Amino acid sequence: MSQVAVHILTTEGPVAIQRITEEDPGVSSVICLDGLAQVLPASPAYDAFVRRPIGVIERTTGHGAYRMDVSARIDEGRSWQLAAYIAHIAQQQETSEEVTVFATGEVDSELKVRPVERVSLKLEALARQLDALGFNTEKAIILVPENERDAPSQIGGVPVRRVSTASEALALAGLAAPTSMKVPSGNIPERESGRRVPSWAILAGVVLVAAAFFWIGGDFARWSSLAEQGRILDLEQDMAAVEDTFLGGWRAATYRKWRNVTKPRIGRLDIDGSTLLAEDAAACADKTALEKRRMTQVYTGTAVVCSVEIRAVSDVRGRVVIGRLAYWPNGLGNEDRATRVMRGSHENSGRTWTLEFAQLPEAGAALRLVIISGAVDINGSQPWYQDLLSAHINSAAFAAARDRLQRLGFDTHALDWRRK
Amino acid sequence: MAANDPVRNLALAALDADEMLRDLLVPGADVRLSFSELYRYVNDPAFELSPAAQDKLSADPAAAADLERLIAARPFAYMPRQAAASTSGAVRREVERAVLTLTPSRATPAQVYLGVEIVDLENADVPTHLFVRSPSGAWLRQALPAFSGNRAQVLLEANSAIANALSTPESEVYLR
Structure with a gap:
């Protein structure tokens, strides 16, 4: 379980990201206020930030819908993105060390941190509330975009670091950069996520059934082999050639029926x-x-x-x-x-x-x-x-x-x- | 017609005056819910019926019939009662122009996502709210947020009246 506490810097003071939870892939990602059924206006932007092909979170986690609860309202800008990205990655990693991160910045599709407005006001608001937050300042960090050259070097003993990429931000927060993109896992029904039958076993079954039905010739096995290889035009032409022979039409029709029966169900x-x-x-x-x-x-x-x-x-x-x-x-x-x-x-x-x-x-x-x-x-x-x-x-x-x-x-x- | 159309407002005021006059001329008659209030309730998402007005509505079949006519007149989409409830727990109602889904939240099981997807977004007025008529005949209204693309989503408490009504196959839904 990650021990990283992440806060979004706002002009009203830091806003804690309280939790991030996977939601059904069919819904849009939402930012909610403090566990309530109150969806914040930034939610459509958060959904775009999460979901492929534009969103960066699904590319990393393999899941396309989340609910993020925050402790106070955040505005409709995009400066929450850096903190949200860090919180998502932190959730994926096991860390033993407690770290508190305050961050502001926009994250683009190439995971570069882009400038945002009113950073100095956000830092002033943080400075005013720092004492009330109650955390170990020696294990905390403040992250702002690279262009904030006038930012102070520390606030209340907490170092301020300028970052140009999300991976820099993760490293400063004590997190590892995600190594690879994951495959989306949503929408696969529970009953289908179990053990798959090996393809060699399917092929063996196909061959056995073919041999049983067509003891003369090897049309059935040959067509199955072509189908397995994805050589569909070859399959179509081969079947067309056989259809003109004695009982060939019957064999081709039987194979088509068998193929339609055994094809994966249509689903959604x-x-x-x-x-x-x-x-x-x-x-x-x-x-x-x-x-x-x-x-x-x-x-x-x-x-x-x-x-x-x-x-x-x-x-x-x-x-x-x-x-x-x-x-x-x-x-x-x-x-x-x-x-x-x-x-x-x-x-x-x-x-x-x-x-x-x-x-x-x-x-x-x-x-x-x-x-x-x-x-x-x-x-x-x-x-x-x-x-x-x-x-x-x-x-x-x-x-x-x-x-x-x-x-x-x-x-x-x-x-x-x-x-x- | 624009929401603040002066001709429409004059017509509604005339209807209200007519109703008030009839109420005054009939000794002992209860004052009915005005037609303009019903009209605003159906067409103005910001307008709420007071509790007293809702009591009047539930006790007045004529006013309820007026309300039904207003809601049923040219809705964006109408979703009739369903034959049976879903066995999966999720709710899905689909008609030609819209799909309505009710998906339980994994994060907070006591909450559900109401999703509304519409087609023909470019050529129609986007619905701003939905009305549900429960099997008892009571009407419920839910304002919809701005559509993002062709989808709008609302987070509801699972035990709220509107979520319960939408989960009931015998209820009817109008998108307006």
Whole structure:
């Protein structure tokens, strides 16, 4: 259990972070006042600070929703971030030494500590209340952003240190920097988090069943092998070739049915998208100043859309989520091919697509996200994307491509976004 | 129509005057809850009914019917009563334009998160509050905070009247 007590410096005096508790991943992170059902206005900013892809806490802890209780109100700025980051990391670590940390500073996505306002007032407020706080001043530290060159060297015997990165702050607080990002753990039902059946055992079962049903030939085993390797186009072509032979159609149909029965259950696919907005194109360069808004199907605002981030996560262990994000600056399917097609970054049970627009979306610009999920990642050529990324969702071309994947054991979802 | 629209306010005042006149002309009749109070209760999140007004409302079927008509008129979303309660303890109501969830807090089990997610955010007035009609017919109101993206979230005491009503499958919910 960590012995690090963390306080947020405010102009009204230090505010203690009383506790940080994991919440259900389906809720937004909140800052609450003193254990009450009173959510502070800074909560939406705290949620953004926690949750991927922007937030830095989930990247470190693997969990995307927390409740942080504080002893007094804090304002809607971002100067609480450094203290909150230290408190989150402290919670993850075992420390025997009691340390009291007072901190102010904004933490950006690269874990650099950025300047904040009214630091001198915050330090004055701390100085006034220091005696009443009752802690060991020899085991305490005050952390402020690097630019505060006029900050005193100590307050009431407690050293003041200027920091430029979160890792510096952690080291001064006696904490180790997190070594690696953790895999999100939320949304996995309890009953599925138990022991997994080894993949070799599944394959062995597949081979045994195949041998039992198809004592002549090895179609079943060969198709299963192709499927296991993710060579889905090869699988489709191989099955098509066999379908023309004696009883081949029956064997292929049987295999398709078996594959659909054994594929991972659909479960819930959580899709969360954000647009990052700026007042003008030049402002897109400062990523920390962008306004993040949850994505809706149509964007009718006037701001410049600098980038989008979309994350899809399945709550079913063993279900692989893949897909493509296509950018159509002149409208969906209005050119021979999309200007950009993104594969997305792979995560455990999910994927994130981040697109920073080189050509900013004007009126009529469109995005199409196609998410394919199934038992394995797909390797090799994937011709079905051509229609999935360009055809209207209700069109015959789109339906044909979706059905083609359905026959091969994959589910397809498509989402459209456009600028009005 | 704007919240402080003078024509609307004049019409409400006329309705109130009419009601007061009727009350005065009928000897011994209880003074009814005015229509303008009901209107403000439904449309102005900052307006609260006094305890006396709530007593009048519960004792006056005509006023309750007026209130129901006001709430049911052009809501952002209506969530009818459900067939059965969730077996998981979490509450989820989903209609075309909105999803309402009630998720127990892991940090403080005596509290629950009320989440409201809406679609079509760009093309509609964002709801500012929700009304719940409990199986007994009583109405409860919950103000919603500003939406962050398409989601608003409120932390409630699990044993509060509004949380209990939202947990009851037979209750109906209006988002306005």
